[in-house]
Amino acid sequence: PVEDEARIDEIKRLLQERNAVLVAHYYTDDAIQQLAEDTGGCVADSLEMARFGARHEASTLVVAGVRFMGETAKILSPEKRVLMPTLEATCSLDVGCPADEFSAFCDAHPDRTVVVYANTSAAVKARADWVVTSSIAVDVIEHLQSRGEKILWAPDKHLGHYIREKTGADMLLWDGACIVHEEFKAKGIEDLKSLYPDAAVLVHPESPASVVDIADVAGSTSQLIQAAKSLSNDKLIVATDRGIFFKMQQAVPEKTLFEAPTAGNGATCKSCAHCPWMAMNALDNLAGSLRNLDGEIHVDDDLRQRALKPLERMLNFKA
Numbered sequence: 001p002v003e004d005e006a007r008i009d010e011i012k013r014l015l016q017e018r019n020a021v022l023v024a025h026y027y028t029d030d031a032i033q034q035l036a037e038d039t040g041g042c043v044a045d046s047l048e049m050a051r052f053g054a055r056h057e058a059s060t061l062v063v064a065g066v067r068f069m070g071e072t073a074k075i076l077s078p079e080k081r082v083l084m085p086t087l088e089a090t091c092s093l094d095v096g097c098p099a100d101e102f103s104a105f106c107d108a109h110p111d112r113t114v115v116v117y118a119n120t121s122a123a124v125k126a127r128a129d130w131v132v133t134s135s136i137a138v139d140v141i142e143h144l145q146s147r148g149e150k151i152l153w154a155p156d157k158h159l160g161h162y163i164r165e166k167t168g169a170d171m172l173l174w175d176g177a178c179i180v181h182e183e184f185k186a187k188g189i190e191d192l193k194s195l196y197p198d199a200a201v202l203v204h205p206e207s208p209a210s211v212v213d214i215a216d217v218a219g220s221t222s223q224l225i226q227a228a229k230s231l232s233n234d235k236l237i238v239a240t241d242r243g244i245f246f247k248m249q250q251a252v253p254e255k256t257l258f259e260a261p262t263a264g265n266g267a268t269c270k271s272c273a274h275c276p277w278m279a280m281n282a283l284d285n286l287a288g289s290l291r292n293l294d295g296e297i298h299v300d301d302d303l304r305q306r307a308l309k310p311l312e313r314m315l316n317f318k319a
């Protein structure tokens with residue numbers, strides 16, 4: 001549409017005027033992902049977003065994604081201005097892990113190393129020994145286990161279960177879940193697979209164990225796109241937010257991609273496999289944040305220093 005074109009031009013101009021760069025997650029709108037790519041920003045998984053923002057020389061980062069991604073960018077680059085199209089975009093994992101309750105849980109298990117998923121508030125990260133994203137979680141827990149450490153894991157129980165199965169580590173799990181990935185159903189995927197027996201199944205490990213169990217590949221968003229390229233299958237069933245199809249299809253234009261069903265009867269549900277908070281990012285509020293400096297992320301300095309340590313451990317970790 002013409003209005004979109006005008007917004008895109010405005011955003012491009014404002015990015016230059018503000019010495020800003022756009023850092024977008026794969027689950028945001030296609031137009032936002034395209035803009036990030038066209039303007040020298042990045043489209044990535046949550047670990048790569050953090051790395052990109054921290055090393056980029058721009059004085060302003062515009063983070064299109066959900067709140068924890070903006071907070072992580074600010075914790076890593078306090079000297080930069082960090083803007084988000086909306087500060088309302090949270091995550092069910094973050095909401096389901098309030099800092100005070102989490103802190104009490106940690107206090108009750110002082111013998112355990114505290115590892116939290118990046119999808120948490122700065123206050124929860126500040127209580128942790130390690131922060132991990134899904135792309136690095138298995139490697140970090142393997143490392144900790146090899147040192148004989150017992151783990152307290154939060155907040156995603158499905159990802160925690162997956163890591164425990166992969167590594168055999170002693171992990172005590174917080175009871176949180178992603179409302180998007182929790183909807184995928186093994187039965188629906190199996191039904192689809194019986195129609196396309198040659199299809200490979202790609203799954204984000206925030207999905208329930210029954211779904212991860214039938215996956216050919218489980219991994220972060222970037223890892224799933226990588227797998228789409230390296231697998232020889234020309235049909236792929238993908239269980240993650242459907243925002244990923246934009247970049248995945250570009251990466252494998254010759255392959256057929258299927259959305260994994262979110263209902264047991266094999267029907268796809270158009271609104272299920274899309275994160276409602278990621279969907280709050282739009283061209284309009286993106287332009288507004290750059291124009292009016294709305295949606296700026298602030299993190300209290302003492303909290304920032306404490307959350308920085310476990311985040312830096314992740315960024316410095318070599319498997």
Ligand code: 13P
Binds near residue numbers: 134
């Ligand atoms: P990735 O690190 O795989 O991008 O995951 C972030 C996320 O929120 C998935 O739901």
Ligand code: SF4
Binds near residue numbers: 090179275276
């Ligand atoms: Fe959080 Fe799930 Fe949305 Fe990712 S898809 S931001 S884990 S609610």
